[in-house]
Amino acid sequence: MSVVSIPIVNKNYPMGCEDGQEARLLELGKMVDTRARQILDKIGPLPESALLATLCIVLADEVRSRPAPVATEADLKEILARIREIKHKISQ
Numbered sequence: 001m002s003v004v005s006i007p008i009v010n011k012n013y014p015m016g017c018e019d020g021q022e023a024r025l026l027e028l029g030k031m032v033d034t035r036a037r038q039i040l041d042k043i044g045p046l047p048e049s050a051l052l053a054t055l056c057i058v059l060a061d062e063v064r065s066r067p068a069p070v071a072t073e074a075d076l077k078e079i080l081a082r083i084r085e086i087k088h089k090i091s092q
Helices: 022-043 048-065 073-090
Strands: 002-008 011-017
Touching (some): 002 022, 011 022
16 A cells, blocks of 8 residues: 555645555646646635535536447447356356
């Protein structure tokens, strides 16, 4: 287990992660920091708790607004093959 210091709007937040995931956590932290700074640029200074709540709502809205992934024909063929494989194992 590793601990990484994630800077978000000039404050560091220590966060634990699995060994080897440090770079990914830092990358995600940069994304959060960027979005938090964009919010502050638009609406001005906020107390930390208000920024956190606003940031969570904005990020949740962005996730929910993304279009649902579309299964390709290759995906469907793979799913069908796995179903057939499971059916074969069950019927033995």
